[in-house]
Every structure is written in C-alpha cells, then in structure tokens.
Amino acid sequence: MKGSKYLPIIPVYIGYLVLFLIARGMPGMWQLMAMLVFYCAVGQAFNIFFGMTGYVNFGYVAFLALGVYGMALAIHYFHQFSWLGLGIVIIGLLLAMVMAGLLSLVVGAVALRLGGAYFAIATIGVNEGFRYLIEGAKIWGGSEGIIFSKQMTEAFGREMANRLSTLWADISVLLIAAVAALITLYFIKGKIGYALMALREDEGAAKVMGINVTKYKLIAFVTSALLAGLIGAMAWGLKLTYVFPPEVFDISYTVEAIVIVMLGGAGTLLGPVVGGLLYGLAKYWLTVILPGFQLLIFAPIIIVIVVAFPEGVVGVLKRRVKGTALEPFIL
Amino acid sequence: MIWNQLAGNLTQGLILGGVYGMATMGLSLIFGVLRVVNVGHGAFVMVGAFVAFWLFTALGLTPIAAIPAALVVGMALGFLFFYSVMRRLVGAPELTSLLATFAMGIILEEVVKLIFGTEYRGYNWDVGRVDLSVTVLPWAKIYAFLGSVAIAVLLYLWFNKTRAGTAVRSVVEDSEGARVCGVNVGWIYALSFAIGIGLTVASGVLLTMFIPVGINPYMGGPYTLKAFVIAVLGGLASPYGAFFGGLIFGLIENGSYTLFALLPGAEPFALTRFLSFAILLLILLLKPTGLLGAKE
Numbered sequence: 001m002k003g004s005k006y007l008p009i010i011p012v013y014i015g016y017l018v019l020f021l022i023a024r025g026m027p028g029m030w031q032l033m034a035m036l037v038f039y040c041a042v043g044q045a046f047n048i049f050f051g052m053t054g055y056v057n058f059g060y061v062a063f064l065a066l067g068v069y070g071m072a073l074a075i076h077y078f079h080q081f082s083w084l085g086l087g088i089v090i091i092g093l094l095l096a097m098v099m100a101g102l103l104s105l106v107v108g109a110v111a112l113r114l115g116g117a118y119f120a121i122a123t124i125g126v127n128e129g130f131r132y133l134i135e136g137a138k139i140w141g142g143s144e145g146i147i148f149s150k151q152m153t154e155a156f157g158r159e160m161a162n163r164l165s166t167l168w169a170d171i172s173v174l175l176i177a178a179v180a181a182l183i184t185l186y187f188i189k190g191k192i193g194y195a196l197m198a199l200r201e202d203e204g205a206a207k208v209m210g211i212n213v214t215k216y217k218l219i220a221f222v223t224s225a226l227l228a229g230l231i232g233a234m235a236w237g238l239k240l241t242y243v244f245p246p247e248v249f250d251i252s253y254t255v256e257a258i259v260i261v262m263l264g265g266a267g268t269l270l271g272p273v274v275g276g277l278l279y280g281l282a283k284y285w286l287t288v289i290l291p292g293f294q295l296l297i298f299a300p301i302i303i304v305i306v307v308a309f310p311e312g313v314v315g316v317l318k319r320r321v322k323g324t325a326l327e328p329f330i331l
Numbered sequence: 332m333i334w335n336q337l338a339g340n341l342t343q344g345l346i347l348g349g350v351y352g353m354a355t356m357g358l359s360l361i362f363g364v365l366r367v368v369n370v371g372h373g374a375f376v377m378v379g380a381f382v383a384f385w386l387f388t389a390l391g392l393t394p395i396a397a398i399p400a401a402l403v404v405g406m407a408l409g410f411l412f413f414y415s416v417m418r419r420l421v422g423a424p425e426l427t428s429l430l431a432t433f434a435m436g437i438i439l440e441e442v443v444k445l446i447f448g449t450e451y452r453g454y455n456w457d458v459g460r461v462d463l464s465v466t467v468l469p470w471a472k473i474y475a476f477l478g479s480v481a482i483a484v485l486l487y488l489w490f491n492k493t494r495a496g497t498a499v500r501s502v503v504e505d506s507e508g509a510r511v512c513g514v515n516v517g518w519i520y521a522l523s524f525a526i527g528i529g530l531t532v533a534s535g536v537l538l539t540m541f542i543p544v545g546i547n548p549y550m551g552g553p554y555t556l557k558a559f560v561i562a563v564l565g566g567l568a569s570p571y572g573a574f575f576g577g578l579i580f581g582l583i584e585n586g587s588y589t590l591f592a593l594l595p596g597a598e599p600f601a602l603t604r605f606l607s608f609a610i611l612l613l614i615l616l617l618k619p620t621g622l623l624g625a626k627e
Binding site for chain 1 (some may be wrong): 362365368370381392416419420424425426429430431433434435437438440442443445485552553555556559560562567591596597598599600601602603604605607608609611612615619
C-alpha cells in the first residue's frame with residue numbers, strides 16, 4: 001500500500017492539532033500549550049540523534065544556545081535596516097542554523113569517529129567550552145549577553161514585535177516540531193534509519209557489513225543540531241528577546257531532553273511527543289506544588305527508566321498494538 | 332618580568348596538576364575495570380569538598396584528617412550506588428550507564444543544595460606559606476600535592492602487591508578468564524567502583540585548598556570537564572596515566588593563564604576553561620588513545 005509508511009505521522013499531528021486548538025480556544029491556556037509544544041519539539045530534535053544512535057549528546061544545550069545567539073545577533077546587527085522587514089527573522093534563522101550546524105560538524109567530525117564513551121566525553125565539554133569562549137573572549141556581549149527587545153521594536157514596529165514574541169514564536173516552534181516529526185519518519189523508514197538501527201545494535205558488525213557508520217551518525221547529529229538551533233532561535237530568542245550565557249547554556253535543558261525521550265521511548269516517532277507532554281505537564285504541576293525540586297525528582301526518574309523501563313511508554317505501546325489494526329499508526 | 336610570572340604560574344600549575352591527577356585516578360580506574368564513564372564525576376568531587384568544609388567548620392578537623400573520612404564516605408556512596416543501580420548496567424549498552432551516572436551526579440548536587448543551599452562557602456586552613464621568589468606557595472597546597480602523590484603511590488602498591496589488586500588487574504585484562512580462575516568478578520566490580528568513587532570524593536578535599544572563591548553544590552561541572560581532558564591525555568583506562576595527565580594539564584592550564592592575561596580585554600580565567608575543551612577535541616582528533624601511549 002503506497003503512502004502507508006506515512007500513517008504513523010497521523011497520531012503525532014493529531015496531538016499537535018489538539019494542542020493548537022486548546023491554545024486558541026481556551027482562554028489562559030496559550031502559555032501552557034506553548035510550553036508543551038516546546039518540550040515536544042526539543043524531544044523530537046534530540047531523539048533524531050540520541051534515540052536513533054544510542055549516543056548521548058551531553059552538550060545538546062549548546063546547539064539550542066547557538067540558535068538563540070543566531071537570532072540575537074541578526075536582530076542586534078540588522079535592526080537599523082528596517083526595509084528588510086521580516087527578512088531579519090529569516091536571517092536570524094539562517095544564522096542559527098549555520099552556527100549550530102558548524103559546531104555540530106566540528107564536534108561530530110572529531111568525536112563520532114570514536115566510540116560512545118569518547119563521544120560522551122567530548123560533548124559534555126561543548127556547552128561549558130562554548131560558554132566560556134563567549135565569556136572569556138568577550139564576544140557577542142560576553143558574560144552580559146544581549147538584550148534586544150528595543151531593537152526588535154525599532155525593526156518591526158511595536159505591534160509587530162509584540163505579535164512576533166507572543167504569537168508567531170510559539171507557532172513556529174509548532175511548525176518546527178511538525179517538520180522534525182516528518183524528518184524522523186523519513187529517517188526511520190529510509191536507508192538512514194536502517195543504517196542507524198544496525199549501528200545501534202552492533203556498531204562493529206555494521207561497519208563490517210560496509211555501512212559508513214560515521215557518515216550516518218554525522219547526518220543524524222547535524223540534523224538534530226540544526227533543529228535545536230531553530231528551536232532556540234524561536235522559542236527563546238524571538239520569544240524572550242534576550243540572551244544571557246548562564247541561562248541559555250544551562251545543563252538542565254539537556255537533562256530535560258533526555259528525560260523526555262527516555263520516558264516516551266527512544267528511537268520512536270511518537271515517543272518524544274508523549275514524553276514531551278508527560279514531562280511538560282509534570283513540570284508544570286511540580287513548579288506549582290514543589291518549586292525548585294524538579295531536578296531532584298527527574299534525575300531519579302532517569303535512573304528508574306534506564307534500569308527498569310528502557311523502552312519508554314511508546315516502546316511498550318508498540319509491543320501491545322502488534323497485530324492489531326492500530327499497528328501501522330504507532331511508530 | 333613575564334618570565335618570572337610564567338615560572339611562578341607553572342610552579343603553581345605543577346602543584347595543582349598533581350592534585351588534578353589524583354582527582355582523575357578514580358575516573359580512570361572505574362573506566363578501566365567496568366568500562367563505565369562516570370559522567371557525574373564532578374558531583375563526587377563536590378561531595379568531598381563539602382566533607383572537608385563540614386569537618387573543618389563543625390568539628391575543627393584539618394583537611395588532612397578529612398581525607399580518610401572522605402574516602403570512607405566516597406566508598407560508602409560507591410557501594411550503595413553500585414549495588415542499587417550500576418550492578419545491573421555493567422555490560423549493558425553504554426547509553427544506560429552514561430545516563431545513570433549523569434543522573435546520580437544531579438541527585439548528589441540537588442541533595443547537597445537542599446542541605447547547604449547554593450551560596451558559596453569557604454574555610455581557611457592557614458598553616459603558613461613558603462616564598463620561592465617566583466611565587467609564594469601556601470603550605471596547605473604543598474600538603475595537598477604531597478597527599479596526592481602519597482595516594483597515587485598507595486594505589487600503585489595496592490594494585491601490584493596485594494591479592495585484591497592483582498584480581499582487579501586480572502579483570503581488566505580478561506574478565507571471563509578471571510572468572511574461570513575463581514575471581515569473584517562481581518565483587519571486583521563493586522570494589523573497584525567504590526574505590527574509584529572514594530578516590531574522587533577524597534580528591535574533593537584536596538581541591539578545596541585551591542579554590543579561592545569557595546565551594547557550592549554546582550562547583551563540579553568544570554572538574555568533570557577537566558577530569559575528562561586529563562583522563563583522555565593519560566589514555567582513559569590507566570590511573571597512572573591519569574596522574575601524569577594531571578601534571579601536564581596543570582602546567583598547561585596555569586601557563587596558558589599567564590598568556591591569556593596578556594590579551595587585551597579578555598577574561599583569562601574563562602579562556603582557560605575554553606582551552607580545556609579545545610585540548611580535549613584536539614587529543615580526540617589526533618591521538619584518542621592518549622598522549623602517554625596506552626593501547627585501546
């Protein structure tokens with residue numbers, strides 16, 4: 001049946017549609033829904049590399065941060081050319097992708113030739129290393145960061161700047177999440193997915209079979225970083241209109257991405273969405289009843305999942321629906 | 332003038348490097364025996380720093396007395412963590428142990444945060460200083476260096492002269508073979524993990540002598556990064572390689588500080604941290620098995 005390989009995207013998009021309708025239809029829900037979409041998007045971007053290869057990128061937040069810087073620099077330097085209009089946002093997105101992409105190429109080209117242990121070691125330094133480069137060499141505002149809300153007003157006018165921050169930033173994160181889902185599906189169902197699955201199971205054997213493992217790992221790694229850059233540019237840069245190194249390089253975003261993907265099911269299409277919703281709701285609820293305790297609660301959850309529940313929710317669901325009419329929809 | 336400054340900083344670097352080296356031996360031991368990278372390394376260093384701080388301020392014990400206490404605390408943590416979690420993850424995909432140690436580090440940080448809060452704390456153990464003309468070294472730092480060397484030597488003797496040490500080496504060589512020869516491999520894993528964590532926590536005590544700004548629950552991050560650079564320099568799986576890697580790294584870090592300070596408008600301290608990362612990538616690019624010639 002032609003086209004049936006795209007069926008698993010349906011539950012993902014239904015999920016996003018429901019979030020969007022709740023946000024538009026129920027007053028006061030926009031911010032919560034935007035947060036849930038953000039976590040789903042982060043989970044999907046992270047999953048493309050982590051879920052499919054089994055390699056942990058502990059420096060993931062660096063790519064989000066570079067995305068924020070991309071948007072910040074574009075608005076900071078181009079705001080006086082107001083004839084560019086929304087072109088400035090496009091420049092910001094391009095810069096975000098170029099910077100996140102370049103960093104991931106450099107780190108990936110060096111560290112992905114080696115095994116998972118070396119890769120983890122290399123990436124754990126990425127966010128610290130880059131943050132201290134910015135602070136130490138005093139580039140891009142150094143340790144003070146960049147605040148660009150004023151420049152945004154100058155570039156786009158008060159009303160448009162406002163709409164960009166409060167409406168379009170969130171909607172574009174939803175779009176990025178939707179694109180990330182398509183890319184994930186394309187990878188899983190295609191040659192890249194088979195190569196990655198083979199190397200995740202047994203990298204040595206995959207190599208012997210003639211698969212260029214480094215190439216496929218690098219493709220997944222750079223894709224994941226590009227999406228992270230876009231999410232950073234929109235969900236943080238355009239939305240919050242400032243960038244401050246200790247906040248954008250905060251390791252807890254990496255922790256969140258890991259929890260989301262592991263909880264939902266690593267390497268699955270639907271997993272990051274389920275994980276993102278569960279995590280987002282749990283976090284929202286925890287900040288109300290136990291503010292400041294989220295890391296203390298989610299870190300043990302990582303251990304419990306790793307030891308007792310490595311398949312995640314969607315992994316289990318996939319086994320349950322095997323042989324039923326639902327099977328083609330769950331991936 | 333600049334040469335004097337450089338010589339002074341390199342002397343300081345050598346002293347600090349010895350402590351860095353000792354602080355990385357636990358990481359290398361755990362990787363060598365269990366093939367597990369302890370991503371939560373820095374958090375264990377932090378626990379050691381708080382042990383020293385607490386013993387000094389609450390009980391008036393000197394950091395030298397805190398070393399065995401930290402070793403015991405660390406080994407207890409190590410056994411606890413091993414038997415509750417790590418035991419199930421030895422030989423499992425790398426991903427699982429990476430995530431587990433990462434999460435463990437976060438748990439430690441958050442628990443210490445609950446107890447002590449996030450503000451910087453410090454103590455001052457003043458036992459005089461010695462003037463070397465190019466630089467002035469407090470005795471506390473010299474003691475820390477000597478303590479590191481002593482611990483490294485003890486570990487060497489334990490490895491090479493005792494039955495348990497020999498058993499550990501046999502597991503490193505060939506765990507199946509060791510099992511056949513009657514070595515209790517599970518126990519060796521537990522013991523090595525506990526000693527590795529113990530050494531790491533003990534190193535936190537020594538490192539407090541080099542931290543002018545004081546300690547806080549999130550101080551560990553940079554030490555994780557430094558320990559990785561040092562461990563890779565030394566060949567990742569060799570505790571002695573790690574010790575010498577530490578000496579080299581201490582020299583590079585302090586030497587480069589002098590040079591970065593010459594750059595106008597730069598923040599040399601932050602740049603040395605970036606340099607750790609750049610060195611790490613460079614070694615992984617050129618000679619991932621370590622400068623000291625270990626074979627993988």
